[in-house]
Amino acid sequence: MASANGNSDVELIARVASKDRVAIEVLYGRYQVRLFRFLVRLVRNEAVAEELTNETFLEIWRTAGRFESRSSPSTWMFAIARNKAVSLLRKRSEAELDDDAAMLIEDEADTPEVAAQKGDKAALIRACLARLSADHREVVDLVYYHDKSIKEVSDIVGIPENTVKTRMFHARKKLSELMAEAGVDRGWP
Amino acid sequence: MSENGTGRSAERDEIEMLLPWYVTGTLSDDDRVRVERYLADHPEAAQQLELIREEQDETVAVNEALGTMPAGALDKLLAQIEETDGPAIARAQRPGLLETLAGWLAIFNTPVLKFAAAAAAIVIVAQAVVIGSLVRDEGPASYETASAPTEVAPAVGTRLLIAFAEGATAAQITGLLEEIEGTIVSGPKAGGLFEVRISETELTDSAVESVVAGLKQRTNIIRYVAISN
Numbered sequence: 001m002a003s004a005n006g007n008s009d010v011e012l013i014a015r016v017a018s019k020d021r022v023a024i025e026v027l028y029g030r031y032q033v034r035l036f037r038f039l040v041r042l043v044r045n046e047a048v049a050e051e052l053t054n055e056t057f058l059e060i061w062r063t064a065g066r067f068e069s070r071s072s073p074s075t076w077m078f079a080i081a082r083n084k085a086v087s088l089l090r091k092r093s094e095a096e097l098d099d100d101a102a103m104l105i106e107d108e109a110d111t112p113e114v115a116a117q118k119g120d121k122a123a124l125i126r127a128c129l130a131r132l133s134a135d136h137r138e139v140v141d142l143v144y145y146h147d148k149s150i151k152e153v154s155d156i157v158g159i160p161e162n163t164v165k166t167r168m169f170h171a172r173k174k175l176s177e178l179m180a181e182a183g184v185d186r187g188w189p
Numbered sequence: 190m191s192e193n194g195t196g197r198s199a200e201r202d203e204i205e206m207l208l209p210w211y212v213t214g215t216l217s218d219d220d221r222v223r224v225e226r227y228l229a230d231h232p233e234a235a236q237q238l239e240l241i242r243e244e245q246d247e248t249v250a251v252n253e254a255l256g257t258m259p260a261g262a263l264d265k266l267l268a269q270i271e272e273t274d275g276p277a278i279a280r281a282q283r284p285g286l287l288e289t290l291a292g293w294l295a296i297f298n299t300p301v302l303k304f305a306a307a308a309a310a311i312v313i314v315a316q317a318v319v320i321g322s323l324v325r326d327e328g329p330a331s332y333e334t335a336s337a338p339t340e341v342a343p344a345v346g347t348r349l350l351i352a353f354a355e356g357a358t359a360a361q362i363t364g365l366l367e368e369i370e371g372t373i374v375s376g377p378k379a380g381g382l383f384e385v386r387i388s389e390t391e392l393t394d395s396a397v398e399s400v401v402a403g404l405k406q407r408t409n410i411i412r413y414v415a416i417s418n
Contacts, residue, residue: 007363007367019274021267021270022358022360024266024267024270025263025267025358025360025361026360026363026364026367027364028263028266028364029263029360029361029364029365029367029368030364030368031368032257032258032262032263032368033257033368033403036255036256036257036258037252037255037257040255040256041252041255046255046256050258050259050262053258053262054265054266054269057266058266058269058270058273061270061273062273121243122243122246122247122250125243125244125247126247126250126251129244129248129251130251140244140248141248141252143209143210143213143215144209144213144244144245144248144249145248145249145252147213147215148215149210149215149216149217150210150215150216150217152215165206165207166206168206168209169202169205169206172209172241172244175244186240187236188236188237188240189205
Protein backbone atom coordinates (compact mmCIF):
# COMPACT_ATOMS: atom_id res chain seq x y z
CA MET A 1 0.00 0.00 0.00
CA ALA A 2 1.34 3.43 -0.90
CA SER A 3 2.18 5.69 2.01
CA ALA A 4 1.60 9.42 2.18
CA ASN A 5 5.31 10.21 2.11
CA GLY A 6 6.53 7.46 -0.25
CA ASN A 7 8.21 5.68 2.62
CA SER A 8 6.55 2.25 2.62
CA ASP A 9 9.07 -0.56 2.24
CA VAL A 10 7.90 -1.33 -1.29
CA GLU A 11 8.17 2.32 -2.27
CA LEU A 12 11.61 2.59 -0.73
CA ILE A 13 12.83 -0.45 -2.66
CA ALA A 14 11.48 1.12 -5.87
CA ARG A 15 13.28 4.35 -5.01
CA VAL A 16 16.49 2.45 -4.27
CA ALA A 17 16.11 0.76 -7.66
CA SER A 18 16.20 4.23 -9.20
CA LYS A 19 19.37 4.90 -7.18
CA ASP A 20 17.78 7.21 -4.61
CA ARG A 21 20.33 7.47 -1.81
CA VAL A 22 17.91 8.98 0.66
CA ALA A 23 15.76 5.86 0.24
CA ILE A 24 18.65 3.51 1.05
CA GLU A 25 19.39 5.61 4.15
CA VAL A 26 15.81 5.31 5.35
CA LEU A 27 15.79 1.59 4.61
CA TYR A 28 19.07 1.25 6.46
CA GLY A 29 17.67 3.10 9.47
CA ARG A 30 14.62 0.90 9.45
CA TYR A 31 16.33 -2.50 9.12
CA GLN A 32 19.95 -2.31 10.19
CA VAL A 33 19.31 -3.35 13.78
CA ARG A 34 17.13 -6.30 12.83
CA LEU A 35 19.41 -7.55 10.07
CA PHE A 36 22.52 -7.06 12.17
CA ARG A 37 21.07 -9.03 15.08
CA PHE A 38 19.80 -11.76 12.76
CA LEU A 39 23.31 -12.06 11.32
CA VAL A 40 25.03 -11.97 14.72
CA ARG A 41 22.95 -14.95 15.75
CA LEU A 42 23.82 -16.81 12.55
CA VAL A 43 27.57 -16.20 12.50
CA ARG A 44 28.03 -15.64 16.27
CA ASN A 45 30.51 -12.87 15.75
CA GLU A 46 29.72 -9.15 15.85
CA ALA A 47 32.52 -7.95 13.57
CA VAL A 48 31.61 -10.50 10.91
CA ALA A 49 27.93 -9.61 11.26
CA GLU A 50 28.79 -5.93 10.76
CA GLU A 51 30.54 -6.74 7.50
CA LEU A 52 27.68 -8.93 6.35
CA THR A 53 25.09 -6.29 7.22
CA ASN A 54 27.01 -3.80 5.16
CA GLU A 55 27.26 -6.27 2.27
CA THR A 56 23.54 -6.97 2.55
CA PHE A 57 22.67 -3.29 2.09
CA LEU A 58 25.13 -3.02 -0.78
CA GLU A 59 23.40 -5.91 -2.49
CA ILE A 60 20.01 -4.34 -1.81
CA TRP A 61 21.35 -1.19 -3.47
CA ARG A 62 22.61 -3.11 -6.49
CA THR A 63 19.70 -5.49 -6.98
CA ALA A 64 16.62 -3.52 -5.86
CA GLY A 65 15.55 -3.36 -9.50
CA ARG A 66 15.15 -7.11 -9.50
CA PHE A 67 12.88 -7.15 -6.44
CA GLU A 68 9.55 -8.74 -7.29
CA SER A 69 6.64 -8.46 -4.93
CA ARG A 70 6.29 -12.22 -4.50
CA SER A 71 7.52 -11.71 -0.97
CA SER A 72 7.64 -8.64 1.24
CA PRO A 73 10.70 -6.36 1.05
CA SER A 74 11.54 -7.37 4.62
CA THR A 75 11.53 -11.08 3.71
CA TRP A 76 13.60 -10.37 0.61
CA MET A 77 16.19 -8.46 2.66
CA PHE A 78 16.36 -11.16 5.35
CA ALA A 79 16.88 -13.77 2.63
CA ILE A 80 19.76 -11.73 1.18
CA ALA A 81 21.32 -11.42 4.63
CA ARG A 82 20.93 -15.14 5.27
CA ASN A 83 22.50 -16.05 1.95
CA LYS A 84 25.47 -13.87 2.81
CA ALA A 85 25.88 -15.65 6.15
CA VAL A 86 25.48 -19.13 4.67
CA SER A 87 28.05 -18.41 1.93
CA LEU A 88 30.52 -17.17 4.49
CA LEU A 89 29.97 -20.08 6.86
CA ARG A 90 30.55 -22.51 3.99
CA LYS A 91 33.86 -20.87 3.19
CA ARG A 92 35.12 -20.53 6.72
CA SER A 93 35.19 -23.04 9.50
CA GLU A 94 33.70 -22.11 12.84
CA ALA A 95 37.21 -22.12 14.33
CA GLU A 96 38.30 -19.44 11.89
CA LEU A 97 35.32 -17.30 12.80
CA ASP A 98 36.09 -17.75 16.47
CA ASP A 99 39.67 -16.71 15.88
CA ASP A 100 38.68 -13.34 14.53
CA ALA A 101 39.95 -10.51 16.64
CA ALA A 102 36.39 -9.37 17.09
CA MET A 103 34.32 -9.97 20.14
CA LEU A 104 33.03 -13.49 20.40
CA ILE A 105 29.42 -13.71 21.32
CA GLU A 106 28.78 -15.25 24.67
CA ASP A 107 25.37 -16.79 24.51
CA GLU A 108 24.74 -17.22 28.17
CA ALA A 109 26.82 -16.90 31.27
CA ASP A 110 25.12 -19.72 33.20
CA THR A 111 24.78 -23.31 32.11
CA PRO A 112 21.22 -24.70 32.25
CA GLU A 113 22.13 -26.60 35.40
CA VAL A 114 23.44 -23.52 37.20
CA ALA A 115 20.43 -21.46 36.13
CA ALA A 116 18.12 -24.24 37.34
CA GLN A 117 19.91 -24.42 40.69
CA LYS A 118 19.47 -20.68 41.11
CA GLY A 119 15.78 -21.13 40.42
CA ASP A 120 16.01 -18.55 37.65
CA LYS A 121 13.57 -19.86 35.07
CA ALA A 122 14.14 -17.03 32.59
CA ALA A 123 17.91 -17.60 32.68
CA LEU A 124 17.33 -21.32 32.30
CA ILE A 125 15.24 -20.79 29.15
CA ARG A 126 17.93 -18.47 27.74
CA ALA A 127 20.67 -20.98 28.53
CA CYS A 128 18.71 -23.74 26.81
CA LEU A 129 17.91 -21.54 23.80
CA ALA A 130 21.66 -21.01 23.42
CA ARG A 131 22.16 -24.76 23.24
CA LEU A 132 19.74 -25.35 20.39
CA SER A 133 21.21 -26.30 17.02
CA ALA A 134 21.86 -23.48 14.56
CA ASP A 135 18.87 -24.55 12.44
CA HIS A 136 16.55 -24.59 15.41
CA ARG A 137 17.83 -21.31 16.81
CA GLU A 138 17.39 -19.59 13.47
CA VAL A 139 13.73 -20.53 13.17
CA VAL A 140 13.06 -19.64 16.80
CA ASP A 141 14.61 -16.19 16.29
CA LEU A 142 12.70 -15.57 13.08
CA VAL A 143 9.38 -16.51 14.67
CA TYR A 144 9.70 -15.10 18.17
CA TYR A 145 11.94 -12.07 17.64
CA HIS A 146 11.44 -11.07 14.02
CA ASP A 147 7.71 -11.94 13.99
CA LYS A 148 7.93 -13.85 10.72
CA SER A 149 4.98 -15.91 9.50
CA ILE A 150 5.30 -19.52 8.37
CA LYS A 151 5.41 -18.39 4.73
CA GLU A 152 8.02 -15.71 5.47
CA VAL A 153 10.29 -18.15 7.32
CA SER A 154 9.88 -20.55 4.41
CA ASP A 155 10.95 -17.84 1.95
CA ILE A 156 13.88 -16.65 4.07
CA VAL A 157 15.30 -20.06 4.96
CA GLY A 158 14.39 -21.69 1.66
CA ILE A 159 12.52 -24.68 3.08
CA PRO A 160 8.88 -25.82 2.59
CA GLU A 161 6.25 -24.41 4.93
CA ASN A 162 5.60 -27.83 6.47
CA THR A 163 9.29 -28.11 7.28
CA VAL A 164 9.15 -24.70 8.96
CA LYS A 165 6.33 -25.94 11.19
CA THR A 166 8.02 -29.21 12.09
CA ARG A 167 11.39 -27.50 12.64
CA MET A 168 9.85 -25.03 15.07
CA PHE A 169 7.97 -27.86 16.77
CA HIS A 170 11.16 -29.88 17.21
CA ALA A 171 13.08 -26.82 18.38
CA ARG A 172 10.49 -26.31 21.10
CA LYS A 173 10.56 -29.99 22.05
CA LYS A 174 14.35 -29.86 22.26
CA LEU A 175 14.10 -26.80 24.48
CA SER A 176 11.80 -28.68 26.84
CA GLU A 177 14.16 -31.66 26.84
CA LEU A 178 17.13 -29.46 27.73
CA MET A 179 15.13 -27.90 30.54
CA ALA A 180 14.10 -31.36 31.77
CA GLU A 181 17.76 -32.45 31.77
CA ALA A 182 18.47 -29.44 34.01
CA GLY A 183 15.72 -30.65 36.32
CA VAL A 184 12.78 -28.47 35.25
CA ASP A 185 9.75 -30.27 33.87
CA ARG A 186 7.59 -27.98 31.77
CA GLY A 187 4.81 -30.52 31.44
CA TRP A 188 5.24 -30.57 27.67
CA PRO A 189 5.54 -32.42 25.34
CA MET B 190 -9.30 -39.11 15.52
CA SER B 191 -6.01 -40.65 14.43
CA GLU B 192 -3.27 -41.33 16.91
CA ASN B 193 0.41 -41.02 16.17
CA GLY B 194 3.13 -43.25 17.54
CA THR B 195 3.24 -41.46 20.89
CA GLY B 196 -0.45 -41.76 21.56
CA ARG B 197 -1.04 -38.07 20.89
CA SER B 198 -3.65 -37.16 18.34
CA ALA B 199 -2.43 -36.01 14.95
CA GLU B 200 -4.78 -33.04 15.21
CA ARG B 201 -3.20 -31.99 18.49
CA ASP B 202 0.27 -32.13 16.95
CA GLU B 203 -0.89 -30.09 13.97
CA ILE B 204 -2.44 -27.44 16.18
CA GLU B 205 0.57 -27.33 18.49
CA MET B 206 2.77 -26.71 15.47
CA LEU B 207 0.74 -23.59 14.72
CA LEU B 208 0.66 -22.18 18.25
CA PRO B 209 3.90 -20.14 18.11
CA TRP B 210 2.50 -18.18 15.17
CA TYR B 211 -0.86 -17.92 16.89
CA VAL B 212 0.86 -16.25 19.85
CA THR B 213 2.87 -13.87 17.65
CA GLY B 214 -0.24 -12.99 15.64
CA THR B 215 1.22 -14.04 12.30
CA LEU B 216 -1.07 -16.94 11.40
CA SER B 217 -3.24 -16.89 8.30
CA ASP B 218 -6.92 -16.26 9.02
CA ASP B 219 -7.86 -19.86 8.23
CA ASP B 220 -5.25 -21.30 10.58
CA ARG B 221 -6.12 -18.78 13.28
CA VAL B 222 -9.77 -19.81 13.19
CA ARG B 223 -8.73 -23.45 13.29
CA VAL B 224 -6.55 -22.87 16.36
CA GLU B 225 -9.22 -20.86 18.15
CA ARG B 226 -11.78 -23.57 17.52
CA TYR B 227 -9.39 -26.19 18.91
CA LEU B 228 -8.58 -24.09 21.97
CA ALA B 229 -12.29 -23.57 22.64
CA ASP B 230 -12.81 -27.35 22.57
CA HIS B 231 -9.61 -28.15 24.49
CA PRO B 232 -9.12 -25.51 27.19
CA GLU B 233 -6.21 -27.50 28.65
CA ALA B 234 -4.23 -26.68 25.50
CA ALA B 235 -4.15 -23.04 26.57
CA GLN B 236 -1.33 -23.96 28.94
CA GLN B 237 0.84 -24.25 25.84
CA LEU B 238 0.32 -20.58 25.13
CA GLU B 239 1.95 -19.64 28.41
CA LEU B 240 5.00 -21.78 27.62
CA ILE B 241 5.28 -20.16 24.21
CA ARG B 242 5.07 -16.67 25.69
CA GLU B 243 7.91 -17.57 28.07
CA GLU B 244 9.98 -18.80 25.15
CA GLN B 245 9.22 -15.68 23.18
CA ASP B 246 10.05 -13.36 26.10
CA GLU B 247 13.47 -14.93 26.54
CA THR B 248 14.19 -15.07 22.80
CA VAL B 249 13.43 -11.35 22.65
CA ALA B 250 15.64 -10.72 25.69
CA VAL B 251 18.56 -12.61 24.13
CA ASN B 252 18.25 -10.68 20.87
CA GLU B 253 17.69 -7.31 22.52
CA ALA B 254 20.89 -7.79 24.49
CA LEU B 255 22.82 -7.77 21.22
CA GLY B 256 24.32 -4.52 20.04
CA THR B 257 23.64 -2.49 16.95
CA MET B 258 25.75 -1.46 14.01
CA PRO B 259 28.58 0.87 15.08
CA ALA B 260 28.47 4.61 14.50
CA GLY B 261 29.83 5.39 11.09
CA ALA B 262 28.61 2.17 9.48
CA LEU B 263 26.09 4.07 7.36
CA ASP B 264 28.79 6.48 6.22
CA LYS B 265 30.91 3.51 5.20
CA LEU B 266 28.01 2.05 3.21
CA LEU B 267 27.34 5.36 1.47
CA ALA B 268 31.04 5.71 0.66
CA GLN B 269 31.02 2.26 -0.91
CA ILE B 270 27.93 3.17 -2.92
CA GLU B 271 29.65 6.33 -4.05
CA GLU B 272 32.72 4.31 -5.01
CA THR B 273 30.57 1.98 -7.07
CA ASP B 274 28.19 4.45 -8.66
CA GLY B 275 29.99 7.76 -8.49
CA PRO B 276 28.79 10.88 -6.68
CA ALA B 277 25.07 11.35 -6.24
CA ILE B 278 23.52 13.18 -9.17
CA ALA B 279 20.64 15.57 -8.95
CA ARG B 280 17.43 13.78 -9.63
CA ALA B 281 15.19 15.02 -12.38
CA GLN B 282 11.98 14.77 -10.43
CA ARG B 283 10.87 17.49 -8.09
CA PRO B 284 12.16 16.72 -4.59
CA GLY B 285 9.64 15.86 -1.92
CA LEU B 286 9.07 17.75 1.29
CA LEU B 287 11.52 15.70 3.30
CA GLU B 288 14.26 16.12 0.75
CA THR B 289 13.57 19.83 0.60
CA LEU B 290 13.78 20.14 4.36
CA ALA B 291 16.89 17.99 4.40
CA GLY B 292 18.31 20.41 1.89
CA TRP B 293 17.54 23.27 4.24
CA LEU B 294 19.46 21.49 6.95
CA ALA B 295 22.39 21.03 4.62
CA ILE B 296 22.38 24.76 3.92
CA PHE B 297 22.31 25.58 7.59
CA ASN B 298 25.30 23.31 8.05
CA THR B 299 27.60 25.07 5.61
CA PRO B 300 30.96 25.99 7.15
CA VAL B 301 30.09 29.69 7.27
CA LEU B 302 27.10 29.16 9.45
CA LYS B 303 28.72 26.33 11.33
CA PHE B 304 31.06 28.75 13.01
CA ALA B 305 28.56 31.51 13.53
CA ALA B 306 27.54 32.08 17.11
CA ALA B 307 23.91 31.32 16.41
CA ALA B 308 24.49 28.25 14.28
CA ALA B 309 23.44 25.72 16.86
CA ALA B 310 20.21 27.53 17.57
CA ILE B 311 19.46 27.80 13.87
CA VAL B 312 20.03 24.10 13.36
CA ILE B 313 17.74 23.30 16.24
CA VAL B 314 15.03 25.52 14.80
CA ALA B 315 15.53 23.96 11.38
CA GLN B 316 15.34 20.50 12.86
CA ALA B 317 12.20 21.48 14.72
CA VAL B 318 10.61 22.30 11.39
CA VAL B 319 11.74 19.01 9.92
CA ILE B 320 10.76 17.05 12.96
CA GLY B 321 7.37 18.74 13.05
CA SER B 322 6.80 17.28 9.61
CA LEU B 323 7.83 13.84 10.79
CA VAL B 324 5.50 13.50 13.74
CA ARG B 325 3.23 10.57 13.19
CA ASP B 326 -0.42 11.22 12.62
CA GLU B 327 -1.89 10.22 15.93
CA GLY B 328 -5.08 12.16 15.71
CA PRO B 329 -5.23 14.71 18.50
CA ALA B 330 -1.67 13.93 19.50
CA SER B 331 -0.09 15.20 16.29
CA TYR B 332 1.27 18.68 15.81
CA GLU B 333 -1.09 21.18 14.31
CA THR B 334 1.66 23.09 12.58
CA ALA B 335 5.16 22.10 11.72
CA SER B 336 6.68 25.35 12.81
CA ALA B 337 5.11 25.64 16.21
CA PRO B 338 5.52 22.37 18.06
CA THR B 339 3.74 22.21 21.37
CA GLU B 340 3.09 19.71 24.09
CA VAL B 341 0.86 17.23 22.35
CA ALA B 342 0.43 14.10 24.37
CA PRO B 343 -0.02 13.11 27.97
CA ALA B 344 3.07 11.83 29.75
CA VAL B 345 2.29 8.15 29.40
CA GLY B 346 4.33 5.23 28.15
CA THR B 347 8.09 5.06 27.89
CA ARG B 348 9.75 8.28 26.80
CA LEU B 349 13.26 9.40 26.02
CA LEU B 350 14.86 12.82 25.78
CA ILE B 351 16.76 13.13 22.53
CA ALA B 352 18.83 15.90 20.96
CA PHE B 353 19.66 15.27 17.34
CA ALA B 354 23.15 15.78 15.99
CA GLU B 355 23.69 18.99 14.07
CA GLY B 356 24.45 17.17 10.85
CA ALA B 357 21.53 14.74 11.07
CA THR B 358 19.39 14.82 7.94
CA ALA B 359 15.63 14.54 7.79
CA ALA B 360 16.01 11.09 6.23
CA GLN B 361 18.23 9.91 9.04
CA ILE B 362 15.88 11.25 11.70
CA THR B 363 12.87 9.71 9.96
CA GLY B 364 14.62 6.39 9.62
CA LEU B 365 15.68 6.40 13.25
CA LEU B 366 12.22 7.26 14.54
CA GLU B 367 10.72 4.49 12.43
CA GLU B 368 13.38 2.08 13.59
CA ILE B 369 12.61 2.66 17.27
CA GLU B 370 8.91 3.16 16.54
CA GLY B 371 9.29 6.51 18.23
CA THR B 372 6.85 9.38 18.25
CA ILE B 373 7.94 12.89 19.11
CA VAL B 374 5.51 14.09 21.75
CA SER B 375 7.03 17.42 22.69
CA GLY B 376 9.87 19.80 22.02
CA PRO B 377 12.11 21.35 21.25
CA LYS B 378 12.93 22.04 24.88
CA ALA B 379 15.98 23.82 26.22
CA GLY B 380 19.13 22.47 24.61
CA GLY B 381 17.23 21.29 21.56
CA LEU B 382 15.80 18.31 23.40
CA PHE B 383 12.79 16.46 22.07
CA GLU B 384 10.68 14.08 24.07
CA VAL B 385 10.22 10.85 22.10
CA ARG B 386 7.78 8.15 23.13
CA ILE B 387 9.09 4.70 22.20
CA SER B 388 6.27 2.67 23.70
CA GLU B 389 2.75 3.36 24.85
CA THR B 390 3.38 1.07 27.80
CA GLU B 391 6.02 1.20 30.52
CA LEU B 392 8.92 -0.92 29.29
CA THR B 393 11.20 -2.66 31.74
CA ASP B 394 14.32 -0.77 32.83
CA SER B 395 16.58 -3.21 31.01
CA ALA B 396 14.60 -2.86 27.78
CA VAL B 397 14.79 0.94 27.93
CA GLU B 398 18.48 0.87 28.81
CA SER B 399 19.06 -1.40 25.82
CA VAL B 400 17.35 1.10 23.52
CA VAL B 401 19.30 4.02 25.04
CA ALA B 402 22.59 2.12 24.70
CA GLY B 403 21.84 1.46 21.06
CA LEU B 404 20.95 5.08 20.41
CA LYS B 405 24.10 6.36 22.08
CA GLN B 406 26.07 4.63 19.35
CA ARG B 407 24.29 6.59 16.65
CA THR B 408 26.41 9.66 17.07
CA ASN B 409 25.85 10.73 13.49
CA ILE B 410 22.15 11.27 14.26
CA ILE B 411 21.94 11.70 18.01
CA ARG B 412 24.09 13.91 20.20
CA TYR B 413 22.28 13.24 23.48
CA VAL B 414 19.82 10.66 24.73
CA ALA B 415 18.47 9.91 28.19
CA ILE B 416 15.43 8.36 29.79
CA SER B 417 12.69 10.92 30.39
CA ASN B 418 11.22 10.71 33.87
